Amino acid sequence: MHDAAPYAFCDELRLEPSGPDAFRAQLHGFGGLTLGIAGHALARTCPGRHMTAFHGTFLRAAEGEGPADVSVVRLREGRLLAHRRVEIRRGDRVLFEANGTFATPADGIGFQQVAPDLAVPAPEALPDEREVAEREGMEY
Numbered sequence: 001m002h003d004a005a006p007y008a009f010c011d012e013l014r015l016e017p018s019g020p021d022a023f024r025a026q027l028h029g030f031g032g033l034t035l036g037i038a039g040h041a042l043a044r045t046c047p048g049r050h051m052t053a054f055h056g057t058f059l060r061a062a063e064g065e066g067p068a069d070v071s072v073v074r075l076r077e078g079r080l081l082a083h084r085r086v087e088i089r090r091g092d093r094v095l096f097e098a099n100g101t102f103a104t105p106a107d108g109i110g111f112q113q114v115a116p117d118l119a120v121p122a123p124e125a126l127p128d129e130r131e132v133a134e135r136e137g138m139e140y
Helices: 032-044 129-135
Strands: 016-019 022-028 050-058 065-077 081-090 093-103
Antiparallel strands (some): 050 093
């Protein structure tokens, strides 16, 4: 048995600044880590705002381990909302791109209607398909 350093997921999401709204990251494959790095890069350009939407597309496989360039484009910078696009590349190959929307925290109308107190039967007490078909006059 050997002594290994404790694993910290936040280390996997480390971004090193490489220019205005540009970063370098280490990709160790494809998938969830890539999503995390993209979301982290987007959020770094929207301090004080919360992500409200994220849509990403995997374009190519990130084969093996290695550095990747992460660049963020500021598409909209409104008083309440900001919209960003991020691109993750290795060399001239775009591996992943995503869009994110961020909102400034604000007070708003807060309400929730009270759910009616209905006597809902347990699932096992409901009629099965055959009983419903017979009741509707259909053959089963």
